[in-house]
Amino acid sequence: MAQVTWRRRTPCSGPVWVAAHSARSGPPGLYARGVPSPSRPPELFPGVQLHVVSGKGGTGKSTVAAALALALASRGKTVLLCEVEGRQGVAQLFDVPPLPYEERLLVRPQAGSGEVYALAIDPESALLEYLDMYYRLGRAGKALDRFGVIEFATTIAPGVRDVLLTGKVYEAAHRNSRNKGARSYDAIVLDAPPTGRIAQFLNVNDELAGLAKVGPIKSQADTVTTLLRSERTVIHLVTVLEEMPVQETADGIEELRGTGLPVGAVVVNQVRPQDLDHDDRAALVSGSVDRSRLGGVLTAAGVEVTDDLLAGLLDEGVQHAERRELEDGQRALVHDLGVPVVELTRLASGVGGRDLGGLYELAEQLCTQGLA
Incomplete structure (x- = not known):
């Protein structure tokens, strides 16, 4: 498919973006180079590398995750935007072909700013990579996949599935000698499962307690847990101003705190103007x-x-x-x-696909409120 490039002002008034975009959608518009604003507030969570974004279905968590990735990149960071639910939400938002199990460039600015890469993580591919990295199975691992062994294993043991998904995120956040030459990231944004499952998804140690008390999978779970409960990670919850999403957000915060996982901000999405x-x-x-x-x-x-x-x-x-x-x-x-609150306005034009401008508007709002 033919590729074109387009330029847009950065969310936080930084340099011009240049993004790979499919020729079928056309350029969304041109904006002049901006100047970084001296009034930009400091980040609410300085030093954090992993931003996990969750929220009740329908609140726009995937959109918020994408906007957050753009906002963090505007600070000059190299950012990886990950999704783990198999919905290809990132591809739909940026109007690009479905993402493979491979880190792909989404947005590249001109000199002086950061980049946004994207990765769709699926448990089968993550397990094959795990077997190859730690056991050197190579073709043998792919043979297991053909026989359905991998799908069987991840289906009967959901805890193992979550360890594999979060393990890939850990690997991206903590590149090691087993992955020479791999790209390192200043920030990672994880579009995570909904609020009702987020604590279970991230609390991989407890989920594996009845399955594996020793061995490599248990060791990986321990390693992942160390990152998820460290100062390098925060979990943001997205809501809208309706009773059920707000209550689910409150319950989610209580559950996350109860399991020792770090709560970040609440992002109130789709806020209507006060006319x-x-x-x-x-x-x-x-x-x-x-x-x-x-x-x-x-x-x-x-x-x-x-x-x-x-x-x-x-x-x-x-x-x-x-x-x-x-x-x-x-x-x-x-x-x-009792957590920082960020509000994003409801956009009349919508977000994603052929109207990427909405993502940049939301990213700018995240910048001006200090989430990036």
Whole structure:
């Protein structure tokens, strides 16, 4: 497939990006080179290498993970964006072909800034690599794959599956002598399983307790756990301002803390703009809006006013005001969780595919709030 390059201003007003992009989608636009802003806040989590991103399904965790990778790269870091659920979400967001089990360049800036690579990790490929690296099985390992042994092993032992997935992330974060010449990364962003499974996924030692008390798999689990519970790792949870996602976020934080895993920030995604102030919202909810005054404003704007039009507008206004009241209540609960909170606005244009501009907008918001 033919490839083209396109340039875009960095999320945090840094140098121009140049990204490999499929010719079928066309360039999303050109932006002038920017100048780093002196008011950019310091990072909330300096020294962290591994950013794990989780969240309830539908909250946009994959989008947030991709935006975070872009934001970290704008600081001049070489970043690896990983996914482990087999959904090819990263490929869809960046409108590129499905990712193989291989680190592929997604975004390359001009001189002076970082890069974003992507990797789709699947347990079968991770096990084959593990067998080759530690046991030198080579073709023998591939023969096992043809006989279905690897799929059988990872299916009957989900704990082993998670060790393999997180083990590949560990290998990328801690390149060693067994992987000579491999690229090293300043930061890794892991698009992880949803909140309901994140503690189980990352708590690989406990998951293996009944399967392997000694041996190489247990040794790898211990090594991975050391990274996941260290100061080099934080786990961010993505939510929206609705009751169920906020409650699941609170439960997830409690579960992560209970297992000794480090909680990072809560990212409140898809935040709607506050179009009305408190007094206007209160008037709508109480039904005390001056209908004649509203009609006069509409007439002055050239709108033909009818009773049905006024009734419809007021009904929509009440729904809007009530929605904002509910969101404010959920926002208060989020801020009571005792972790940093970052808010991302709801984008009318959407994110991903042919409209990559949304990702850059979100990345810039993450920068200005210090998550990167």
